[in-house]
Amino acid sequence: MILARFLEGLADHWEGLESTPTERLGSAAVDLSVAFLMSLAEVHEPPSSRPRRAELLEEIKAFIVRNLGEPHLSPQLIAAEHHISVRYLHLLFHHDKRTVRGFLQEQRLEHCRADLTDPSRAGRTVGVIRARWGFRDDAGFGRAFKKAYGISPGEYRKRHFQAR
CATH class of the missing domain: 1.10.10 (Arc Repressor Mutant, subunit A)
Structure with missing residues (x-):
């Protein structure tokens, strides 16, 4: 409902916007859409994918521990090393009730x-x-x-x- 209203409002006022706000609003629309789709995916996630997610999280934690001395270790670098998006990395840790940086x-x-x-x-x-x-x-x-x-x-x- 929130996403639909946001997109409708964006479509209604798109023509009158300058390029910088348009880029930001477009990025916000993508972020909201991804969040919405991820929430749907969680609800409809097959039970068989849960063990793989837990296994991936353990692999990522082991990678972090092995590379603690790297001062530039960040969610972006960690996600890239595991061929996943930063959003998915944060989602994995969210299921573990913590943050990547934490x-x-x-x-x-x-x-x-x-x-x-x-x-x-x-x-x-x-x-x-x-x-x-x-x-x-x-x-x-x-x-x-x-x-x-x-x-x-x-x-x-x-x-x-x-x-x-």
Whole structure:
């Protein structure tokens, strides 16, 4: 109903629009149409495709974990590597009740946390560890780490080694 009204309104006013708004509205029409069709596909999805979807999601997660150190790892790159659209990638993660970027950051943070408490990595700086797992800068890493664990990476490391 929403899509139909949008398309009818677009058709009624198409002639009077300039090129830039026309391109944006056309893109919005495509996005709405894809979302509508994907919702229909989910309702009518055959049960046999569900295991393949779960298998693909596990393949993608394994790919992400193998490539955590790549700072340019993104949904676009991940989708391209698996020959799927970015929209479908997001849909796969949506069924898993998470986001692609959220999973990526969660994995990077967990690997950093493990390295910060690893005695064999005690000589490495926090900056070296964050870069190893794909975080591009200290400030962004520090904010993300503190949000996830309630403490800065340096303080986390310090407390861990003091407790030993």
